[in-house]
Amino acid sequence: MNCQSCREHMAELADARLDETGAAAARAHIEGCAECRAEFESLSLTLGALDALPCRPPSHRLRAGVVGHIETEKLTQRNRAAWASSIRSAAEGSGGRRSSWLPAILSALGAAALVVLGFFAGERTATQRQLAELRAKVDTMGQLVEQSVLQKRTAGDRLETVLTAATVRKPDERAIDGLINSMAFDPSVNVRLNALTALYSHADQEVVRAGVLACLPRESNPLVQISMIDFLVATKAREASPELAKLVGDDRADADVRDSARRAITLL
């Protein structure tokens, strides 16, 4: 082996990636060549230092972002399947006539708008009955509204809308309405979390606290659930105690969520 060939294989030799014959030939050359020996030692030192460079683990932002994206994709996949299935059944049910899914979606959107109007039209103090009705509507409308959202815009677009709304200092009712809607119905965890964060600035409004409380039981993502609980504690929403107690007693709920709910009850 000559110097040039030996130097080309030095990194592999240092990593023990060379085959036995090649490694033996390179070592023999290095033994007899002072220049190549010095070269090998300095390169090995550099490689060792490079490999030993420490790297702290990434922040929780990376995991939250990727997990949120996976959840969004799973929901999209489920909705696509449900969408195709509903179109098929509508087509079969109508014997070849045009399916009736569009009016159903439109009426669902109308009903969802009523839900939001209900926030504003309600009394300043939300009663238990109103909250129960609100929750029922949120539960039944959720899937249909999610489908309509998915048909229109990407998660990135929706996130941008939420972030823009969050920068408005004195948003009107429509902007607050949009943020509550996003927190309640958006299939993306990222979007829901950012909508909730944006609502912090308007926590003095009864409708905002009532909205968060109404959405808590239907929320399935632990990250968002814990953020909602933090919100209720930060805004001293004592009316949330019964709902939090239910979460504490729910065996299916995430352990961290139940812990947060337990702590929240104590703090409230």
Place this chain on the structure above:
Amino acid sequence: MLAVRDGNLDCMGELFERHHGPLFGYLTKLTGNRASAEDISQTVFQRMLKYRHTYRDEGSFTAWMYHLARRCASDHYRKSSSAPVGMDSAALEAHADDARGADEAAASRDDHALLHRALGRLDRDDREVLLLSRLQELSFVEVAGILECSVGAARVRAHRALKTLRDHYFQMQKETLP
């Protein structure tokens, strides 16, 4: 990844847990910036999901992941329209040093900072080939595949990049001597 391609998206979480650490480490060294490395890592996993239907059971998953990472890093540079800087104080913190003596830890941190700066002085292509060649889970054949060049060319480029890094690193060490 084959399960993900076939619709089992729960497996994507497992892939993330298994691979995000080395990928993030590679991108941190490549960009010299933790925030950029996080952004690019996130984009890589998003694209894995988006393009899962294109995944073929040819070669290793890791090679495919770093192939995506290369594209994502290029897009990132294009968008930010600036070359990465080799210094990011947050990237240089070394938890492994905590257990050692203060002087030794400080010296080690200085040494790490020097090497980060030396890496920052390399051309992006050189830094890329060198860091890819240091990944134990990739063979040179796979590195060549990711860089879309021959195995011989990848080997020569990695060697040249290593020599350049060594020269910068040793020069900086000399300059910092009292």
